[in-house]
Amino acid sequence: AQSVTQPDIHITVSEGASLELRCNYSYGATPYLFWYVQSPGQGLQLLLKYFSGDTLVQGIKGFEAEFKRSQSSFNLRKPSVHWSDAAEYFCAVGPGQAGTALIFGKGTTLSVSS
Amino acid sequence: DAGVIQSPRHEVTEMGQEVTLRCKPISGHNSLFWYRQTMMRGLELLIYFNNNVPIDDSGMPEDRFSAKMPNASFSTLKIQPSEPRDSAVYFCASTVGGNTEAFFGQGTRLTVV
Numbered sequence: 129a130q131s132v133t134q135p136d137i138h139i140t141v142s143e144g145a146s147l148e149l150r151c152n153y154s155y156g157a158t159p160y161l162f163w164y165v166q167s168p169g170q171g172l173q174l175l176l177k178y179f180s181g182d183t184l185v186q187g188i189k190g191f192e193a194e195f196k197r198s199q200s201s202f203n204l205r206k207p208s209v210h211w212s213d214a215a216e217y218f219c220a221v222g223p224g225q226a227g228t229a230l231i232f233g234k235g236t237t238l239s240v241s242s
Numbered sequence: 243d244a245g246v247i248q249s250p251r252h253e254v255t256e257m258g259q260e261v262t263l264r265c266k267p268i269s270g271h272n273s274l275f276w277y278r279q280t281m282m283r284g285l286e287l288l289i290y291f292n293n294n295v296p297i298d299d300s301g302m303p304e305d306r307f308s309a310k311m312p313n314a315s316f317s318t319l320k321i322q323p324s325e326p327r328d329s330a331v332y333f334c335a336s337t338v339g340g341n342t343e344a345f346f347g348q349g350t351r352l353t354v355v
Contacts, residue, residue, distance in 0.1 A: 229287050
């Protein structure tokens, strides 16, 4: 079955500290992978995506993610967290075909302490 | 572009009433998705359309839920009759053919009392 697992429901990091949010997927074919961020009361905004090529992808707001096929993982990282990064983060997987739906993980809530 | 537009942003209704949520996708996008977000179940895909045609409605929880896309610029999600357990945030998203990146609206927060 196709699924996305985000093992951490809630993470708290200090401002300025590094961040890693975990994402594992189960998918029968080569996946297209995404990270979205949701601020309170807002919709989901795309942070970055991986389709093919370089397994380390850069996104907006200083985020990056690394695709590791052997581990079925697509972890999100940021070297130095800002208070404005506090939000909910969703990993998603899709088949890469036009008009097909993404499957989302349940999300990780990030809190940033000062 | 104004992005995906959903209305209303908030809806409070009484149990048993009909509720209609509306979505205007990004112009030129030909796939539209309805998701429901709850604390317990996260983001669930309800139904999606390609070129105004429903492709997969297996996520629609019950017959009380129905969705239509009469044209490329408008879709509705209707719940009739509504129940308290339908309380959630409903998101609409759209994509353009060949690019699976989904663009989301700001959602409709539905409360059924």
